[in-house]
Amino acid sequence: MCWSATADLVAGAGITAVGAVAVASAVRRPRTLPLAALPVLLGGHQIIEAEVWHRNGGTGPATVAWAVIALPLLALWVPVAVLCAAPAGARRRLLVPLAAGAATSAALAHTLATRTVMSEIRGHTVGYSLGLPHSELIVAGYLLATIGSLLLAGDRGLVLFGVLVGVGAAVSFTLWRREYISTWCAFAALSSVLLTLWIRRPGPAGTDAAGHPR
Template identity: 75%
Template sequence: MCWSETADLVAGAGITAVGVASVTLAARRPRDLPLAALPLLLGLHQIIEAAVWHHDGGTGPATVAWAVIALPLLPLWVPAAVLCSAPPSARRRLLVPLAAGIATAATLTYVLAARTVTAGIRGHTVGYSLGLPQAQLIVAGYLLATIGSLLLSGDRGLVLFGVLVAVGAAVSVVLWRQEYISTWCAFAAVCSVVLLRWVVSRRPPRRASRPCGDPSEGP
C-alpha cells in the first residue's frame, strides 16, 4: 500500500523491475524461482492498488484483485516458496508454517467468496473492509505462514528478509491505523532488493575458462 495513485504506480513499476531481474538470475535454480518471483507479485499488487485509488475505492474488480493477492494468495505462496528453496534440514519444521498458510488461505478464500470486500480512501491511505470472523486467529495464522516461514528457513538471507518484512509491516500498520500515510510500498521495495541480493548469492559460481593451448585440455 502506498500514499497515492502515483506512488503506487512508481513503486509497483520499480518492484516489478526488480522481480524481472530476480527471476532472470534464478533461472538456473528452479527451486528458487517461486521466491524470486515474489517481487513480481508485490509489484503487481501495488499497480492494482493504483487502480483502486483511481476509482476512489469501492467494490470493483481492482479491489477484489487486490484482496485476492493480499489475503489468500500470499500466505500460501510464501511458505510454499520458502519450502521449495530451503535446505533438507529445515524442511520438516517448515511444514508448520505451510500448514498454517493452507488453512489461512482456505479460510480467506471462503470469506472472499461469501462476502464483499470494499475499499475506501482515508486521507493518504486506502482502507479495506471484509468483516473477517475470528480475525485475531486468522492474523496469527497469516503471520506464521509468511514471516514465520522466513524466520524458520535456516537461511541467513531469508531470515534478514523476514525481519525486514516484520518491521516494515509493524510500522506500516501503526501509521495506517492513524490514517496518516501508507508506507508499505517503500518497505516492499527495500525487501525486494534484499531478496534480489539473496538470489544473486545463490547463483552457482562460474567455472574459470581455460586458456587456449592449456595442456590439461588434451589433444
C-alpha cells in the same frame, strides 16, 4: 500500499522490474523461482492498488483483485516458496507454517467468496474491510505462514528478509491506523532488492558460496 495512485504506480513498476531481474537470476536455481517471483507479485499488487485509488475505493474488480493477492494468495505462496528455496535441514519445521498458510488461505478464500470486500480512501491511505470471522486466529495464521516461514528458513539471508518484512509490516500498520502516509511501498521495494541480492548470490540455493551444503 503507498500514499497515492502515482506513488503506488511508480513503486509497483520499480518493484516489478526488480522482480524480473530476480526471476532471470533464478533460472539456474529452479527451487528459488517461486520466491524470486514474489517481487513481481508485490509490484503487480501495488499497480492494482493504483487503480483502486483512481476508482476512489468501492467494491469493484480492482478491490477484489487486491484482496485476492493480499489475503489467500500470499498466505499460501510465501510458505510454499520458502519451503522450495530453504536448505534441506529446515524443510521439516517449515511444514508448520505451510499448514498454517494452507488453512488460512482456505479460510480467506471462502470469506472472499461469500462476503463483499470494500475499499475506502482514508486520507493518505486506502482502508480495506471484509468482516473476517475469527479475525485474530486468521491474522495469527497469516503471520505464521508469511513472516514465520521466513524466520524458520534456516538461511541467514531469508531470516534477514523475514525480519525486514516483519518490521515493515508493523511500522506500516501503525501509520495506517493513524490514517497517515503508508510506508509499505518503501519496505516492499527494499525487501525486493534484498531478495534479489539473495537470489543472485554465489552457489546454488541451500549452499554457501563454495557450493557446500549449509
